[in-house]
Structures are given as structure tokens and as C-alpha cells.
Amino acid sequence: xxxxxxxxxxxxxxxxxxxxxxxxxxxxxxxxxxxxxxxxxxxxxxxxxxxxxxxxxxxxxxxxxxxxxxxxxxxxxxxxxxxxxxxxxxxxxxxxxxxxxxxxxxxxxxxxxxxxxxxxxxxxxxxxxxxxxxxxxxxxxxxxxxxxxxxxxxxxxxxxxxxxxxxxxxxxxxxxxxxxxxxxxxxxxxxxxxxxxxxxxxxxxxxxxxxxxxxxxxxxxxxxxxxxxxxxxxxxxxxxxxxxxxxxxxxxxxxxxxxxxxxxxxxxxxxxxxxxxxxxxxxxxxxxxxxxxxxxxxxxxxxxxxxxxxxxxxxxxxxxxxxxxxxxxxxxxxxxxxxxxxxxxx
Numbered sequence: 001x002x003x004x005x006x007x008x009x010x011x012x013x014x015x016x017x018x019x020x021x022x023x024x025x026x027x028x029x030x031x032x033x034x035x036x037x038x039x040x041x042x043x044x045x046x047x048x049x050x051x052x053x054x055x056x057x058x059x060x061x062x063x064x065x066x067x068x069x070x071x072x073x074x075x076x077x078x079x080x081x082x083x084x085x086x087x088x089x090x091x092x093x094x095x096x097x098x099x100x101x102x103x104x105x106x107x108x109x110x111x112x113x114x115x116x117x118x119x120x121x122x123x124x125x126x127x128x129x130x131x132x133x134x135x136x137x138x139x140x141x142x143x144x145x146x147x148x149x150x151x152x153x154x155x156x157x158x159x160x161x162x163x164x165x166x167x168x169x170x171x172x173x174x175x176x177x178x179x180x181x182x183x184x185x186x187x188x189x190x191x192x193x194x195x196x197x198x199x200x201x202x203x204x205x206x207x208x209x210x211x212x213x214x215x216x217x218x219x220x221x222x223x224x225x226x227x228x229x230x231x232x233x234x235x236x237x238x239x240x241x242x243x244x245x246x247x248x249x250x251x252x253x254x255x256x257x258x259x260x261x262x263x264x265x266x267x268x269x270x271x272x273x274x275x276x277x278x279x280x281x282x283x284x285x286x287x288x289x290x291x292x293x294x295x296x297x298x299x300x301x302x303x304x305x306x307x308x309x310x311x312x313x314x315x316x317x318x319x320x321x322x323x324x325x326x327x328x329x330x331x332x333x334x335x336x337x338x339x340x341x342x343x344x345x346x
Contacts, residue, residue, distance in 0.1 A: 001032070003054060006018050020066060036063070054067070082103065088110055109246065111141065118132070118137050118149065120194045121193070125188075126191050132152075143162075149254065150252075150254045154253075184259075186207040187200075190206055191203035206238070208263060220239065279303070279314045280312050280324055281294075284319040285338055308328050310331055
């Protein structure tokens with residue numbers, strides 16, 4: 001297919017990613033019209049440009065990927081080059097990391113970073129604010145109602161009702177979801193911040209180690225690198241995040257709004273009966289979401305892993321299980337249905 005344009009997307013941490021917009025083409029049963037180019041060094045390596053004819057594949061039958069240029073455009077004149085400034089806020093971009101392939105907008109107030117950051121903060125794995133999707137966030141920002149994460153908690157039902165997307169019930173539901181999110185444990189809040197290199201597992205480790213947000217904010221690099229699984233790169237990311245004055249102001253706003261900034265005591269209330277045990281889930285569960293099932297295992301001391309091996313202790317099977325069930329049977333592992341999993345929790 002042909003590359004019609006190359007656009008530059010800004011992620012929630014400011015990373016710039018070139019994306020090829022393609023003439024729609026069928027591939028592995030679906031129509032493909034976009035493919036990530038990953039970074040600007042990859043653009044140079046492939047030698048791709050607007051107007052080129054390229055070969056694409058779906059990596060793992062999921063992610064569209066450009067393999068090579070089949071035919072260059074006829075003009076020979078280069079149309080695309082890496083930008084010097086952020087395409088959204090026009091801040092000078094910087095080149096980062098050891099390999100030097102990552103370009104980032106360093107402006108934490110960049111509107112696109114804020115938009116992506118709010119969506120991440122509200123996501124199911126973080127603060128789980130139901131109803132705060134792309135269109136809602138964009139409209140809230142356009143109306144000037146959200147300029148920082150803490151502004152979420154200043155929103156009133158009356159303000160939501162002024163937006164064209166909202167009627168009484170929708171406004172009430174979102175407002176209630178925002179209020180409920182205040183009680184999420186510290187690990188969810190830390191993950192929601194979107195600190196570079198800090199995923200869900202690292203957020204839980206940090207929350208368990210420091211107990212409350214103030215302690216973590218006072219921690220230095222030397223305090224962090226001594227924690228298992230928190231290396232120097234992640235440690236520096238955490239230190240840099242909490243040293244940023246805009247982030248400090250945002251956190252004060254969250255505290256004033258009444259958010260929980262101390263790790264909950266859920267682990268202390270559980271029996272820790274799964275200590276050292278590894279679980280794999282496969283198929284669709286009816287009584288649990290995957291994230292809630294994971295939390296139930298983890299608060300009881302267990303670990304949820306992605307793939308089945310001889311070291312797996314339990315395989316929990318829902319509707320329409322995948323190949324993990326066959327592998328578990330071949331390895332003669334303990335297989336539980338959803339009812340048996342519930343009994344194990346009691």
C-alpha cells in the first residue's frame with residue numbers, strides 16, 4: 001500500500017512517535033490504514049517517506065508493521081523529517097535514552113501530554129473513573145475545566161451538565177465515579193501518575209515500601225535503588241517526577257480533594273494463603289474482571305503470571321479458554337473453574 005502521510009503523536013510522557021497513515025488495504029482479515037513507525041531512527045532505517053509504496057504485515061496478527069519500501073515515490077524529494085519542536089505545544093524536543101532513539105517533549109504542561117495523562121489516570125488499572133473517555137476529556141480541556149490532574153476532583157455536576165455530551169444521569173454517574181476513586185489505594189494513584197518506567201507492579205512495590213505518599217516524595221535515589229526490582233533508571237524517574245514543581249502542586253491539590261495517599265491495609269486483612277503461589281487465568285470470567293481477580297490473588301500473597309509452565313500452581317479457567325488450558329493439562333497442573341477459585345478464596 002501507499003503512505004499518504006506521516007503524523008507525529010505525543011504520548012502521555014511526552015514521547016514522540018511517528019505514525020504512517022496508509023491508503024486502506026486488507027491484511028489478515030482486517031483493513032489497515034495506520035502503522036506505527038516506532039521512532040525517527042526507524043524511519044531513517046526503513047527509508048520510508050510520504051508517497052512510497054510499502055509492504056506491511058500484522059505482527060502477531062495484531063499490530064500493523066511496515067516491513068520495507070517496495071517502490072519509492074517518483075519525485076525523489078524528501079517530504080518528511082523529524083521535527084525540532086513538539087507538534088502540539090511547539091516546545092523544543094530533546095533526544096533521550098542510551099540508544100538515542102527516543103525523542104520527547106519536555107513540557108509537562110503540553111496539552112496532549114495532559115490529555116493522554118488524564119486518560120491514563122482514569123483508566124481501569126489506575127483510578128478507574130468510569131465515563132471519562134477520550135471525547136469527555138477533550139471537551140473538559142477545551143472548556144478549560146481541567147488543566148491538571150487535580151482539577152478532576154474540582155468538577156461539579158453542574159459544570160458537567162454545561163457540556164454538550166452530558167445529560168443528568170451521565171453527569172451524576174461520572175461525578176459519583178470521580179468521588180469513589182478518591183478511596184483507591186496508593187498503588188493505584190502512583191500508577192495513575194504515569195511516572196516514566198513505573199508500571200503497576202513497581203507502583204505496588206513502592207506503595208508497600210513507603211506506606212504513604214509523603215514518605216515516597218522525600219525519598220532520594222539511594223533510598224529507591226536499594227529496593228528489589230527498583231533499579232537506578234526507575235529510581236531516577238521517580239525522583240525527577242516528585243521534584244517537579246508542577247507535579248508537587250498537583251499532588252497538593254489531590255490531597256486537598258481528599259484522595260487516599262496511604263497504602264490500604266487490605267493485605268493485612270487477608271490470610272496471605274497464596275504466598276509463593278503462581279496463578280494463570282484463561283478464558284472469560286463471569287464474576288470477576290481480570291484486574292479484580294488479579295488483585296484478589298495478590299492481596300492474598302500470590303502472583304499472577306502470563307504463561308503456563310511447570311512452575312504454575314493454579315490455572316483458573318473461564319468461558320472459551322485458550323491454549324493455556326491444553327498446556328496445563330499436558331503438564332498435569334491444578335486446574336480450577338471459577339467456582340473452585342471462589343472456594344479457594346474463602
